[in-house]
Amino acid sequence: MKVSKRQSVLSAFAEIKSQAESRWRGLKSGKTVIMVGTATCGRAAGALEVLRAIKSELKRQRLDCPVVEVGCMGHCYAEPIVTISKPGYPPICYSQVNPVIGERLIREFILGDNPCLEFVLGALEKNDLVPSFADFPRARFENKVILKNCGHIDPEHIEHYIANGGYSALAKALQLKPEEIIDEVKSSGLRGRGGAGFPAGEKWEICRNARGRPKYLICNGDEGDPGAFMDRAILESDPHSVLEGMLIAGYAIGARYGYIYVRAEYPLAVQRTRLALRQVRKLKLLGNNILGSDFSFDIRLFQGSGAFVCGEETALIASLEGKPGNPHHRPPYPATNGLYGKPTLVNNVKTLAYLPQIIGEGSGKFARIGTEQSKGTAVFALAGKVVNTGLAEVPMGTTLHQVIFDVGSGIKEGKRFKAVQIGGPSGGCLPESSLDLPVDFDSLTQAGAIMGSGGMIVLDEDDCMVEIARYFLEFTQRESCGKCTFCRLGTKQMLQVLDEFTKGKGKIKDLDMLIELAEDVKAGSLCGLGRTAPNPILTTLRYFRDEYEAHIKEGRCPALMCRDLIAYYIIPERCELTCDACVGTCTVEAISSHPTKRYKIIDQTKCVKCGTCLKSCPPQYSAVVKLSPPSLVPVSK
Amino acid sequence: MTEEQAKFKQQTRRILGRFGKKRSNLIPILQKLQDNLGYLPREAMLEVAQFLDVPEIDVYSVVTFYNQFRLQPPGKHSIRVCLGTACHMKGGYITLDAWKRRLNIDRGQTTPDREFDLDTVACVGCCVMAPVTVVDNKPEGKVEPTRVDGILLSFKREKEGK
Numbered sequence: 001m002k003v004s005k006r007q008s009v010l011s012a013f014a015e016i017k018s019q020a021e022s023r024w025r026g027l028k029s030g031k032t033v034i035m036v037g038t039a040t041c042g043r044a045a046g047a048l049e050v051l052r053a054i055k056s057e058l059k060r061q062r063l064d065c066p067v068v069e070v071g072c073m074g075h076c077y078a079e080p081i082v083t084i085s086k087p088g089y090p091p092i093c094y095s096q097v098n099p100v101i102g103e104r105l106i107r108e109f110i111l112g113d114n115p116c117l118e119f120v121l122g123a124l125e126k127n128d129l130v131p132s133f134a135d136f137p138r139a140r141f142e143n144k145v146i147l148k149n150c151g152h153i154d155p156e157h158i159e160h161y162i163a164n165g166g167y168s169a170l171a172k173a174l175q176l177k178p179e180e181i182i183d184e185v186k187s188s189g190l191r192g193r194g195g196a197g198f199p200a201g202e203k204w205e206i207c208r209n210a211r212g213r214p215k216y217l218i219c220n221g222d223e224g225d226p227g228a229f230m231d232r233a234i235l236e237s238d239p240h241s242v243l244e245g246m247l248i249a250g251y252a253i254g255a256r257y258g259y260i261y262v263r264a265e266y267p268l269a270v271q272r273t274r275l276a277l278r279q280v281r282k283l284k285l286l287g288n289n290i291l292g293s294d295f296s297f298d299i300r301l302f303q304g305s306g307a308f309v310c311g312e313e314t315a316l317i318a319s320l321e322g323k324p325g326n327p328h329h330r331p332p333y334p335a336t337n338g339l340y341g342k343p344t345l346v347n348n349v350k351t352l353a354y355l356p357q358i359i360g361e362g363s364g365k366f367a368r369i370g371t372e373q374s375k376g377t378a379v380f381a382l383a384g385k386v387v388n389t390g391l392a393e394v395p396m397g398t399t400l401h402q403v404i405f406d407v408g409s410g411i412k413e414g415k416r417f418k419a420v421q422i423g424g425p426s427g428g429c430l431p432e433s434s435l436d437l438p439v440d441f442d443s444l445t446q447a448g449a450i451m452g453s454g455g456m457i458v459l460d461e462d463d464c465m466v467e468i469a470r471y472f473l474e475f476t477q478r479e480s481c482g483k484c485t486f487c488r489l490g491t492k493q494m495l496q497v498l499d500e501f502t503k504g505k506g507k508i509k510d511l512d513m514l515i516e517l518a519e520d521v522k523a524g525s526l527c528g529l530g531r532t533a534p535n536p537i538l539t540t541l542r543y544f545r546d547e548y549e550a551h552i553k554e555g556r557c558p559a560l561m562c563r564d565l566i567a568y569y570i571i572p573e574r575c576e577l578t579c580d581a582c583v584g585t586c587t588v589e590a591i592s593s594h595p596t597k598r599y600k601i602i603d604q605t606k607c608v609k610c611g612t613c614l615k616s617c618p619p620q621y622s623a624v625v626k627l628s629p630p631s632l633v634p635v636s637k
Numbered sequence: 638m639t640e641e642q643a644k645f646k647q648q649t650r651r652i653l654g655r656f657g658k659k660r661s662n663l664i665p666i667l668q669k670l671q672d673n674l675g676y677l678p679r680e681a682m683l684e685v686a687q688f689l690d691v692p693e694i695d696v697y698s699v700v701t702f703y704n705q706f707r708l709q710p711p712g713k714h715s716i717r718v719c720l721g722t723a724c725h726m727k728g729g730y731i732t733l734d735a736w737k738r739r740l741n742i743d744r745g746q747t748t749p750d751r752e753f754d755l756d757t758v759a760c761v762g763c764c765v766m767a768p769v770t771v772v773d774n775k776p777e778g779k780v781e782p783t784r785v786d787g788i789l790l791s792f793k794r795e796k797e798g799k
Contacts, residue, residue, distance in 0.1 A: 044766040044776040076765035227722035229762030264668075264705045265761050267774065305664055305703035308759060322663035323695075324702035383723040383764035390765060421722065457722045457764075471725050475759070481702070587735060587782040608738070610731045610782045 006175050008292040013171035016283055017162055024163030028085075032065045032110050034058075035083040037151055039072035039236040040268050041229075041390075046098065047080035053099030054082070057106045065110065071237020073151030074391035078121050081151075084109060092130060095121035124152075138388070138407040143369060145377050146353040147393045150237035155272050158279040161240040167285060169360030173248045174293045181252040181359065182208060188363030189375030194220060194311075194348035195426070195452045195528070197374070197441035203345065207253045207335040210343035214256035218339070218346045219246050221262040221269070222316060224308035225424030226475065228455030230379045231349040233391055235262060235269035238353070239276040243299065245352030247285070248359055250297045253345050258299040261316055264306050274301050308425075308479035312527045313338075313346040315481070326481050327527035348453065350379060370396035374440035382408045384457040385415065394439070401435040404458055415460040418559075419543070423452030425472045425479075426532030428539030429465060448539040450532065464561035465544040466551050470498040472536040476529060486524030490517055491533055498537070501548065503564040504555035504629070511548060515541065560626040563609045567630035568602055570613075574623035575599040582613035582624060604633065642680050648673060649684040658689055663699055667706060676707040704759070712747045712754035714792060716740070717771040718780075721760030728781065729768040733757065735782035736770070739789055752792075 027033060034054060038047045051069070058065055073081060078095030082102060085091035092115060094105060101119055108114040115129070123132040133139060153160035161167070173181055186201030207215065219242060223231040234242060246258050260277075262270050277299060280286040288296045307325045309315045315325040317339050338344020354376060358366045370376050374396040380403060383389050387409035394403060400420060404410070411417050419429040428449035430437070437443045444451050459468065477491040494517050500506045518534030525531050541548060550556045557565040570582070570591075577598040583591045590606035591613060593599070600623075602613070617624040627633055638646075652669055656662045663685070670681050677700055686693040700706045718724075718733045737743060740753050747754040763769045766778025772788060780788070 040761065040776060041763050041765055044763040044769060044778040079765070223762070224759065226720070226725075226760035227764055228760075229764060232762040265758055303665070303668060304705075305668065306705035306759070307703050319664065320661060322660040322699070324698050381764065383767070384726060424722070455722070457726065459726065463726055468722075468726070471722070479759075585783055587786065588738070608734060610735065611728065612782050615781075 005293060009171055009174050012284075012291045013168070016285075017168065020159035020162035023159045027066055027068070030087060032063075032084065032086040033068060034065055034110075035068045035070045035085075035152075037072060037079060037081040037083075038069045039233060040266070041072055041076040041233075042079045042081065043268070045079035045096075049099050050080045050082065050097050050102045054102045054106060057103040061106060061111060063106070063110060068154045069156065070153060071150050071155050072233045072391065074147055074233070074393070075121065075388070076390035077388050081121065083124070086110065089115060090127040090129065090132070091124040093121040093124065093133075094119040138392070138409075141394050141398055141402050141407050142392060143377050143395050144393050145357055145366070145369070146234060146238075146241065146350060146379065147391060149241065150233060150391075153238065155237050155239055156275055158240060158276065158283065161238070165360065166240055166356070167244055169356040170244050170247050170285065171291060173251055173359050174291060174295060178208065178252045178254060181248065184359060184363045185252070185355070188358045188366045189370075190351065190354055190358060190366065191374060191441060192348060193350035193354075193379075193453065195423070195450060197451070200347065200351055203335055203347075204249065204253050206333075207343050207345045210336040212336075212342045214342060215254055216339045216342055216344040217246060217250045217253065217255040217258040218313075218316065218320070218344060219258065219260040219349060219352055220311065220313065220316060220346055221260060221266075221273075221349045222304045222311045223263060223266075223349070223453060224311045224479075225426075225453055225455045227381065227383055227421070227424055227457045228453050229381045229383075230391060230454050232263075232266050232269050233381075234349055234353055235266070235273055239269075239273045240280070241353045241356055242273075242349055243276055243280055243286075245355035246299060247290070247297060248355045249345060249347060249352060251295050253343075255345065256297065258297060259302050259320060259339075260299055261302045261304060261310075261320065263304045270301065270303055277301060307481075308475070309481045309527070309529050312529060315527065316346065317344065324481070326483050327529075329526060350453075371438065371440050373442055378439055378451070378454060380439075380454045380456045382456050382458065384421075385412050385460040385463070386410070386458040387412055396440045397438045399436050399438050400430065403439065403456070404435070408458065411458065411460050415462065417458070418461050418463060419459045419465065419540075421457040421459060421468065421536075422455070423450040423532075423535075424455045425476045426450055426528060426535055427452050427455075428535045429459070429468065429543065430539065431543040433543075448535065448542060450535070462559055462561065464502075464557050464559040465540040465547045466498065466501050466557075467559075467561050469537045469540045470495070470502055473498055473533065476533040480529060480533075484525045484527075484530055486521045487526075487530030487533065490521035490524070491530075493517055494521070494534070494537065501551045502557075502562040504551060504562075506552040508549070508552050510552075511541065511545075555629045555631075557628045560628050562628075565630065566609065566626050566628045567604060567633045568607060568609060568611070568613060569625055569627050569633045570600045570602055570617075570623050571625060572597070572599040574621050576618070576621045576623070579618065579621070581616040581618060585612045585616040587612055604630070642678070645674060645678045645680045646684060649681040653684065653688045656688075660689060660691060663689060663691070663696065664703075667696075667700060671706060675711045676709060678710075709745075709747055709754075710751065712751050714753050714773050715771075716753055716755045717758045717761075718744075718755070719759075719761050719763070719767075719769040719771065719776075720757045721762075721764055721767070721769075723764035723767040724760075724769055727767040731782065732768050732770060732780050732785060735785040739785060
C-alpha cells in the first residue's frame with residue numbers, strides 16, 4: 001500500500017478511537033457504575049428482573065449511576081451477576097443477585113458505605129478488601145484470550161470494544177500485505193476451533209490462491225452440539241471481536257462478501273450481532289473502502305433454522321444457498337469450490353475471534369501458549385454435575401483433571417465422578433482413568449473422544465452410561481439428513497438396540513452387533529455427523545461395559561436412571577408419619593397414606609417416576625429410595 | 638378460499654415485496670413469514686414458490702428439513718422444552734412428560750383451544766440452568782414437574798385477570 005493510503009487508514013482509525021475512548025472515560029469518570037450480566041444464561045436466572053429492580057431503585061433514590069448491560073463472564077453458576085464499581089472501592093462482583101438483593105446493594109453500598117460482603121463473588125482487581133478473581137484457585141489455570149472482554153464491556157456499544165483495543169488489529173492489518181497476514185497466522189500455529197483442528201493459515205492460503213471471483217468468507221456460528229455454548233457466549237458478550245476477525249480474514253484471502261451464520265436457537269446472539277453489524281457499518285469499518293483503504297467487504301447475518309447437520313461446512317453452504325442442508329462429498333473443498341461454486345473460507349466463531357489478538361499483538365504471544373501441536377487456548381463449556389458450571393478458557397495441554405477439579409471445583413454434592421462427555425454427539429465419554437490426558441486436538445482423539453467445539457458435560461455416579469449413549473444416538477438419528485444409507489438406517493438400528501437395553505430387554509449378543517454396525521456407519525457416511533455418530537456408543541462400551549451387562553443380564557440400572565428399570569419406594573420405618581411433603585408434591589397423585597399405619601405408599605401403577613417425591617422428602621428422613629430392578633419393591637401388606 | 642386463507646395470501650404478498658427474487662432468500666423469507674403468520678400455511682408456501690420461480694416441492698422440502706419451521710398454527714403461549722445433554726441428564730425428559738401430561742398433547746402439537754403449543758429444542762445453551770424450558774421465548778431455568786404446574790397456574794391466573 002502507498003504511504004499516503006497508509007497514513008489515511010491510521011488517521012481515520014485514530015479519530016474513531018479517540019472518540020470511543022472519550023466516551024468510555026466519560027462512563028468511568030468519578031461515577032459509580034453498575035454492570036448487570038444479561039446474556040442468555042443470566043436472563044434464565046432472572047437478570048432482567050434484577051435489572052428492572054435496580055433501575056427503579058436508582059430512580060426512587062434519585063441516583064444518577066450508569067447501568068450497563070454486559071455479557072457473560074463465564075461464571076454461569078453464579079448468575080445473575082452484578083458488578084459495582086464505586087470510586088474508592090475495587091469493582092466488586094456480586095453473585096446470585098435477586099431483585100431484593102439488587103435494591104439492597106443500592107441502598108447499602110451506593111448510598112451507604114457497606115459493600116455487603118455476604119453477597120460478594122469476587123473483585124475484578126487485586127485489593128485489600130475482598131478476594132479478587134486472581135486469587136481463585138482456578139485463576140492459576142485460566143488464560144483468557146478470546147473471553148477477555150466477555151462480561152466486562154457492553155456488547156451493544158461499539159465504543160466499549162474500541163476503547164479496549166478493538167479494531168486496532170484491523171487498522172494494523174490493512175497496512176500489511178495479505179500474504180504477510182497469512183504468514184503471521186501460519187506462524188501462530190492457530191488451528192480451526194470447529195472441531196477438526198485444520199491449520200487456519202494453510203486453509204487461508206489455499207483459499208487466497210484459488211481461482212474464481214468473488215470469494216466468500218463464512219463464520220460458522222451454527223453451534224449445534226447440545227451442551228456447548230461457547231459461541232453463544234462470545235456472540236452475545238463480544239460480537240465485535242468476531243466481526244473484526246472476519247474483516248481481517250476477509251482482507252487476507254481477498255474476499256468481497258462475508259456471512260455470519262448464527263443458530264436460530266440463539267435469538268439474543270442474533271440480535272446483538274445484527275446491532276454490531278449496523279454499528280460497524282456506521283463507522284465505515286464495513287462496506288466500501290474500509291478506513292479509506294482499497295479493501296471493500298460486506299457482512300450479512302444469516303439465521304440458521306434448526307438443523308444440527310448445518311454445522312458441517314458443505315451443509316451450511318447448501319443452507320445459505322436456500323436448499324435443505326445436505327452435505328456433499330469433499331473434495332472439492334469449500335476453500336476452492338464453496339458458496340455458489342466460488343472459493344469460500346469457512347471458519348468457526350472462536351477461530352475468528354482469536355485473530356484480533358494474533359494480528360494485534362503478534363503471533364509470538366499466541367504461539368507461546370499451549371503445546372507443540374496445539375497452540376493457544378481452548379474454551380470449554382462446563383456443564384452437568386460440576387460445581388462451577390460455565391465457561392473456562394485454559395491453555396491447550398491442561399489436563400482434564402485440572403479443568404474439571406481445579407477450574408470446575410469438582411463434582412456437586414460430594415458425589416463421585418464417573419465420566420466426562422466431550423465433543424457432543426460426535427465425541428465420547430472418558431472415564432476416571434483418562435483424566436490425566438491433556439486437552440489438545442490429538443490426545444483426546446486417541447482416547448476415542450474428540451475435542452470438538454468444546455462442550456464438556458461432567459457425569460457423576462447417578463448418570464447411566466447406556467442412557468447417555470442412547471440419548472446421543474437418538475439425537476444424531478433425528479438430525480441425520482438421510483442422504484447416506486448407513487447413517488440413515490444404521491443409526492436407527494443402533495438406537496433400537498439401545499432402547500431395548502435401557503428397558504432391560506437386550507441380549508448379550510447384541511453388543512457385538514452394535515460394534516459391527518458402528519464400524520459400518522463410520523465407514524459408510526459422507527460427513528462428520530455419520531462418521532462420528534457411533535463414538536458415544538463405542539467409548540461407553542469400551543470403558544463401561546459392565547453397565548451394559550448389568551442392564552442386559554440383570555435388568556438393573558446401576559446408576560438408577562433408566563426409568564423402566566427402577567421403582568420409587570418409601571421405606572415405612574423411615575417415613576415420618578405426620579409429614580405430607582411427598583403426597584402434596586406428587587404430580588400424579590400416586591402417593592397415599594397406609595389406612596391404619598399412616599406411612600406413605602406409592603402406587604406403582606400410577607407412578608410416572610418423575611422423582612419429585614425423592615426431592616421433596618425432607619433430608620432428615622430420606623425415606624424415599626430408588627430401587628433397581630423394580631422387582632425389589634416389597635409387596636405392600 | 639376461506640377468509641383466513643385470503644388473509645394469509647395477502648400478508649405473504651406484502652412480505653415478499655421486501656425481498657429480492659433470489660433462491661438464496663428462500664430461508665430468510667420463510668423465517669420472516671413464520672414470524673408474521675405464526676406458522677407456514679399452505680397458501681404462503683405456494684406464493685413463495687411462485688415468487689421465487691422454484692418448484693413447490695423445493696419450498697416444501699426446505700420447510701420440512703429444518704426443525705424451526707411449523708406447519709401447524711401455534712398456540713398463544715409457546716412451550717419449548719430443552720433436550721440438550723445437560724438438560725437431559727438432569728431430567729429434561731421428565732419435564733417434557735410433565736408438560737405432555739398437563740397439556741394433554743404430544744411434542745409438535747397445539748392444544749385444541751390454541752392456548753399452548755409444545756415442542757422440544759435441541760439446546761438453547763443455558764446448560765448451567767438445566768433443566769430449561771423456554772416459555773414464550775424466555776428461558777426458564779430449573780423447570781421440574783412442580784414448576785410446570787406453577788407456570789401453568791400463573792397463566793391461568795393471568796387469563797382470569799387476577
